[in-house]
Amino acid sequence: MEFFIKISQFLLSLSLLIVLHELGHFIPAKLFKTRVEKFYLFFDLKYSLFKKKIGETVYGIGWLPLGGYVKISGMIDESMDTEQMAQAPQPWEFRSKPSWQRLIIMLGGVTVNFILAAVIYIFMAFFYGSSDVDANSVKGGYAVYNPVLQEIGLKDGDKVLSINDYKIEYFSDIRKYILEAETMTIEREGQQQTINFPVDFLGQLSASKKRGLIELRPPFIFDSFQENSINEGVDLRKGDIFKTINGQSAEFFDEVVSILQTLKNQTATATVERDGALISRELQINSEGAFELIVSQSLNDYQDAGYFDIIQKEYDFGESIGVGLDRFVSQISSYWMQLKLIFSPSTGAYKGVGGFMAIFDIFPDTWSWESFWGITAYLSIMLGVLNLLPIPALDGGHVMFLLYEMVSGRKPGDKFMEYAQTVGFFILIALVLFANGNDIFKAFFG
Numbered sequence: 495m496e497f498f499i500k501i502s503q504f505l506l507s508l509s510l511l512i513v514l515h516e517l518g519h520f521i522p523a524k525l526f527k528t529r530v531e532k533f534y535l536f537f538d539l540k541y542s543l544f545k546k547k548i549g550e551t552v553y554g555i556g557w558l559p560l561g562g563y564v565k566i567s568g569m570i571d572e573s574m575d576t577e578q579m580a581q582a583p584q585p586w587e588f589r590s591k592p593s594w595q596r597l598i599i600m601l602g603g604v605t606v607n608f609i610l611a612a613v614i615y616i617f618m619a620f621f622y623g624s625s626d627v628d629a630n631s632v633k634g635g636y637a638v639y640n641p642v643l644q645e646i647g648l649k650d651g652d653k654v655l656s657i658n659d660y661k662i663e664y665f666s667d668i669r670k671y672i673l674e675a676e677t678m679t680i681e682r683e684g685q686q687q688t689i690n691f692p693v694d695f696l697g698q699l700s701a702s703k704k705r706g707l708i709e710l711r712p713p714f715i716f717d718s719f720q721e722n723s724i725n726e727g728v729d730l731r732k733g734d735i736f737k738t739i740n741g742q743s744a745e746f747f748d749e750v751v752s753i754l755q756t757l758k759n760q761t762a763t764a765t766v767e768r769d770g771a772l773i774s775r776e777l778q779i780n781s782e783g784a785f786e787l788i789v790s791q792s793l794n795d796y797q798d799a800g801y802f803d804i805i806q807k808e809y810d811f812g813e814s815i816g817v818g819l820d821r822f823v824s825q826i827s828s829y830w831m832q833l834k835l836i837f838s839p840s841t842g843a844y845k846g847v848g849g850f851m852a853i854f855d856i857f858p859d860t861w862s863w864e865s866f867w868g869i870t871a872y873l874s875i876m877l878g879v880l881n882l883l884p885i886p887a888l889d890g891g892h893v894m895f896l897l898y899e900m901v902s903g904r905k906p907g908d909k910f911m912e913y914a915q916t917v918g919f920f921i922l923i924a925l926v927l928f929a930n931g932n933d934i935f936k937a938f939f940g
Contacts, residue, residue: 496859496860497859499858499859499860499861500854500857500858500859501854502861503857503858503861503866503869504853504854504857505559506866507857507866507869507870507873508559508853508873509535510870511607511610511870511873511874511877512535512536512561512562513535513562514606514607514610515562515603515604515606515607515877515881516533516534516535516562516563516564516603517606518602518603518604518605518606518607519564519566519599519600519602519603520533520564520602521602522595522598522599522602523564523566523588523599523602526591526595526598526599527586528566528567528568528586528587528588528591528595528599529550529566529567529568529586529587530550530551530564530565530566530567531550531551531552531565531566531567532551532552532553532554532563532564532565533551533552533553533554533564534553534554534555534556534562534563534564534565535554535555535556535562536555536556536557536558536559536560536561536562537556537557537558537560537561537562537563538554538555538556538557538558539556539557539558541557542554542555542556542557543555543556543557566588566599567584567586567587567588568583568584568586568587568588568589568590569587569588569589593896593899593900593905594900596896597893597896597897597900600889600892600893600896601889601893603878603881603889604877604878604879604881604882604889607874607875607877607878607881608822608826608874608875608878610871610874611822611825611871611872611874611875611878612818612819612822613818614818614867614868614870614871614874615817615818615819615821615822615825615871616814616815616817616818616819617814617818617867618818618864618867618868618871619809619813619814619817619818619821620809620810620811620814620818622864623806623807623808623809624805624806624807624809624817625804625805625806625807626664626665626666626804626805627664627665627666627710627793627802627803627804627805628663628664628802628803628804628805629653629654629662629663629664629665629667629668630663631802631803632653632665632710632711632801632802633800633801633802634651634711634713634745634746634801635650635651635652635653635681635682635711636650636651636652636653636654636668636708636709636710636711637650637708637709637710637711637712637746637747637748638650638652638708639704639706639707639708639709640699640702640704640706640707640708641702641704642695642698642699642702643707643708646689646690646691646692646695647689648678648680648689648708649682650711650746650748650749651682651711651746652680652681652682653680653681653682654668654678654679654680654708655679655680655681655686656678656679657671657672657674657675657677657678657679658671658674658675658676658677664805665710665802668707668708669707669708670824670828672707672708673696673828673831673832674831674832675691675695676690676691677689677690677691678691710793710796710802711746711747711748711801712746712747712789712791712796713735713736713745713746713747713796713799713801714735714736714744714745714746714747714749714750714789715733715734715735715736715789715790715795715796715799716730716731716732716733716734716735716736716766716787716788716789716790717732717787717788717789717790718732718787718788719786719787719788720786720787720788723785723786723787724778724780724785724786725777725778725785725786725787728775728776728777729775730766730775730787731768732790733768733790733795733799734766734767734768735766735767735768735799736750736764736765736766737765737766737767737772738764738765739753739754739757739762739763739764739765740753740757740762740763741763744764747789751783754779754783754784754785755783756783757779757783758779758780758781758782758783759779759780759781760778760779761776761777761778761779762776762777762779763775763776763777764776764777822871822875825871825872825875826875826879829872829875829876829879830879833879853873856869857869885918885921885922886914886915886917886918886919886921887915887918887919887921887922888918888922891914891918895911895914
């Protein structure tokens with residue numbers, strides 16, 4: 495069932511993005527009376543799952559879910575229809591249109607991608623508002639899950655104050671800026687320290703088997719007993735907050751786990767806080783170093799216990815526009831930064847490039863419309879930015895040649911465009927193979 499939910503979200507998001515991207519080319523093409531021969535979701539290599547001709551356009555669904563396309567008459571694209579290009583230009587063909595019209599047609603796809611992302615973020619702000627943890631209110635610092643961060647010098651309990659020149663105001667800021675981190679200022683035991691990140695930090699992250707980074711540090715708050723727990727008869731109540739075990743600090747989950755590993759098959763004295771008072775309880779520890787208790791994982795419980803403040807905001811529609819656009823601009827900036835790092839070999843960020851499996855893994859295994867739309871918006875930005883890269887066969891490649899034509903007044907020859915398209919096609923194939931090869935390597939050896 496979990497796989498079905500993930501694959502459903504993946505295919506729905508991918509289909510929506512592809513159809514709307516291609517619609518961005520289709521609509522201006524029709525407005526400028528340019529013939530569109532095909533409009534396809536997915537690729538129809540050899541055969542189609544569905545197709546129907548309406549007017550002059552064949553609409554269909556291919557069997558290969560690697561994208562989609564519109565085939566515009568008189569345009570050298572991935573179809574490489576050289577036979578049509580050898581004939582005299584016709585007034586309904588792409589090549590017969592003014593350069594400014596062709597530019598609008600080619601930019602239509604990425605324009606729709608960016609508009610879609612902005613609209614999604616605006617409506618998400620309106621319907622869901624925003625929820626974040628006030629970084630200044632965090633008690634006990636953060637949990638550091640990734641061994642790469644631990645090797646750099648971070649420890650459980652460190653409080654992140656800034657990354658590079660960005661002051662951390664909310665917990666989400668850490669996730670936002672850490673991938674481009676060069677320095678991080680932390681507070682440890684009341685003292686500020688600066689952690690320097692290696693140049694190949696992203697490469698090391700990509701090679702790490704653990705995917706977690708820095709998370710909120712969970713306190714050890716009792717919820718209930720496991721079935722047939724060895725401590726079933728002990729007087730513990732839901733909401734009891736652990737403070738010490740045998741006199742050692744045991745307020746957070748990482749502290750408790752560390753202590754219990756040294757006390758297997760023993761009995762320990764735990765001090766817990768209940769209604770503001772401290773009480774002691776004798777607890778047994780099993781052979782695996784566990785109390786056999788279930789602890790709370792509720793952020794609201796953590797907030798009620800005073801470990802941080804959750805800032806919940808709601809917006810009217812006017813405010814949502816500003817909030818949504820701010821998030822849109824921030825996400826574009828973040829993705830451009832990631833691309834810059836990927837194309838800088840010294841960072842090792844290219845090792846983290848993923849294909850369809852990496853995108854599939856982003857989706858949660860439970861259905862959440864909020865998560866679905868947030869991921870779809872980000873993928874729409876990603877699709878728009880990638881399509882703007884000046885690689886022949888991508889929209890950005892066509893735009894590059896059109897701008898050259900508009901500036902120089904000379905149109906690149908058909909033969910040159912055919913060769914450029916072929917080179918661009920092989921570049922794209924190489925990138926797809928590399929990205930999906932990374933997925934396969936991680937699946938078997940990561």
